[in-house]
Amino acid sequence: MAEITLSPASGLTLPGYLRHVAAGTPAATFVREPDGAELGYAAALEEATAIASGLIALGVGRGDRVHLHLPNSAAFLTHLLAVAEIGAVAVPTSPESSSDELAYVLSHSGCVVSVSSLLGRPAVEEARDLCPDLRDIRGPGELATLGQHRTAAGWPPPDSLDPVAILYTSGTTGWPKGVVITHANLLIAGEVVAGHLRLRPDDRWLVTLPLSHGNALFYSAMSALVTGASMVVCDGLDPAGWVELAGGHGVTVTSFFASGIRRLLASPAHPADRDHTIRAALFGQPLTPAQLSAFETRFGLPLLQIYGMTETVSPVLMNPLYGQRRNDTLGLPVLGYPLRVAGSPDAPGELLVGGTPGVTLMAGYYNAPQLTSRVIDDGWLHTGDQVRLEPDGYVSFVDRQADILKPDTENVSAGEVERVLAEHPSVLEAAVTGAADDDGGQHVVAYVAVRPGEDVTAEELLDHCRVRLSPYKVPKDLHMVADLPRTPTGKVRRHALGGER
Template sequence: MDIVGNRTLIELLNEQAARHKDKTFLLFEDIEQQRFELTYGEFADTVNRLSNVFIDLGVTKGKHVSLHLPNCLEFMTSWFALANIGAIMVPTNILSTKDEMEYLLNHSESILLITEEKYLDKFTNTRERLPYLQEILLVRCESEKYVDKDLKHLIAKAKSDLPDIYVDSEDVAALLYTSGTTSKPKGVQITHANYLFTGEVMSKSIRLAPNDRQLIVLPLFHGNAQYYSTMSALVVGGSIAITERFSASRYFKQAKSLGATVGSLFAAPIRMILAQKFDQTDINHSLRVVWFAQSVAEEQLKDFEGKYNVSLLQMYGMTETVGVPLMNPLDGIRNNKSIGKPTIGYEVKIVDEIGNEVQNGQSGQIVVKGIPGRSLMKGYYKNLEATKETLRDGWLYTGDKGRIGDDGYFYFVDRIKDMIKRAGENVAANEVESALAEYEGVYEAAVISIPDEMRDEAIKAYVILHKNSNITEDELILYCRKRLAKFKVPDTIEFVDEFPRTAVGKVQKHILRQMHNQRFKTHS
């Protein structure tokens, strides 16, 4: 038996509710800065009531239910209520378009959708093309005409009995769709055991205790907020503070007022915070550590830790790895230019194109050893071919390129599919981006390949400058020539005000390529 055993999400919740009935579990601050609070006991009671609402609506074990919601308390209660009856949560991005949602609802075969009134137009106008969808429920609804669809109203009338439905730890609890670039999003199947495992790994890695409070400002539909923040707090009987949206100017103020001790960010939010006018009072917060993912320039790391007096820990994980297989140590030497070292329960190595382990210093694909359905995803939903390609002989092939340094730390190089092939030379877009980001006056850079008749691919950089910066393209290219090998220097640089991003701040490079192609067609 491993650390999870045969426990499920609802067994863990009920265990903690029995231990901490009157202790605050959830604090929520909405977009208007109103506060709402639920104790462990209140949360468990609401989960049972909502579970019975779902049962009355015909939601049975194994059925999919989509959540098209911003960060809110109803997201949390829906997640655990579905887990309570063995149903499967399908969280979606509120920025997804009507067409994107049509694909997700049909691919997941969701029979129920929970959303807000302002998003209804995405679904009512295409209802005839959603054959599986039987019902739509609404949260935070103020319209009288939808009172019979209002989740709060239905919960108030429901019984609070604990449903008598057997759920196994390896039953699927959620279907998380990964963003697609050249193909449709893939549905990652996450089990109850997966959730508990990642909670155990993260809580032990950052020494979380019952008096800690996780701060969630990233979207709840994303694995980061579910895996690392929510589950780590729940397994130790801690608490969670959730904001409806991320605010760069209010991040540390919210952390202080909500009593948060641990936070999670991505590279883009870190840069956004640094771009704000510094408020000296922001150092009087309660955060002891903030972990983050994605590359941040060394000067920005120093600036952030110095200004705000908080430790940063870079880590590496993806929806499919479930837990965090690589992380900088809390109590060891922190090297935040790296993505850390293997964490509890994982083995990680770098392999070449045929699967052989490479020597330190050489780059190759990052692969993670684990058990599908427990420490790794169970597989892709309705996509056996992609599952077999990703999960091979107990190893998960991440599609990310990395290397191990002489110091024993792992370093991210790039997405394998984000490598640029220029005149026979492989160029990691991340390396060029990092060089550009080190130049004073550059806020952020994103590098893509563009077609080139002579060299297969040319390098184009999109750059966001700091306010009042007047850097020129020639100036930046000259700088790159001094920092990079000739074949890595960008051919062109375009200055923009912002990048197209996913909900967690990742730059959508396929959209940058579309922008370039459209401009090229316009001028040709």
């Protein structure tokens, strides 16, 4: 008797999903831009096929890496789908990347073609001399034009376990790592988020985070694709126009980083702040209880804190859409992802995520097998994040292992000090790092951005810490800054603050 082996990844490919939705609802909106321009699913398939033919004309083949240096736009998505169509691998980067950053990513990944916006192209050109594999740089409209003059190549379809993207981590410390993502990875992440949010085809995402990074690509774009839903893609978050944009386009779901929520709270309140149709907003990175309450009260929409990494692809902890939301925690484990907390019972420990590389976990780090084997050991991904299991089953974030300082014999959690500083009513945001002492030790340093119009001194903030922290946790130095340096996804670039971790 013939047997057919089935797995959760069977048949999952981006082109397959796109064709399925385009055949069923060809006129349904896939992506809309803020000016109202729309691209339907059938039109997206046609555009992606033309771009794929253009890539073939440039000699791009299965497994070749293609650089996408594009802002949030319909073009980003159609080029990603075109790369997937021919079994190639997309390497997206932020349009804000410097030439040095691009030189590393392009040379390390071995990209053969770069597709760059007009604004981003000078940095790509500047990096080109250090990228021996890069043969061609094209604008986002050029490949489709090439493809329209060719006969369909009839290329073989990709497999669900084929790599489809390499996302480079933000590089807050050390060189960025290339996280290899498969077709199955992306679509399973989309299914997890779509199921958790109970997405329907008439739902619409507002995407303000960069599609070149995991949150927007994995959670928003992929959940829209697997559901046949739509998205409005914006090149960044505009606090002044956010509600009007969401309301005008009928947005129902969105996603933030904590820094974006703080920016919205810092913007002037308006009587129309609740004039929207959003029913849920995901967010990552911690907020204070006061910030959580202020946001939900002002904007009238529920926040759901979630936890995931580029390496896990899908979120692995999420606060529930229905039932008890504990946004002071990362939420509850999602279906299909076994979790462990390594260490002693009733104490914080490292979060481990179980899964299958290339299916529910990243396939690995590009050209780094030893690093991959250290991070994924016997089917368990070591996140490097310290968490605590609460009695009710929710999981609380404690700190990154890399964010644990050692100024003396005791460890200091950078996150704990940042939380205490953020609780001061004059503080907008704080970042804590470590600096080397003359004797080779380390001391705690804080960088604080103050709310507009507030007048507070560094000594007052240190007094605030002295009341709430053990003496060894109080920063030795505190610097007032206008703003904190960030990665494109909103994470604080601690290495750029002047301290050492």
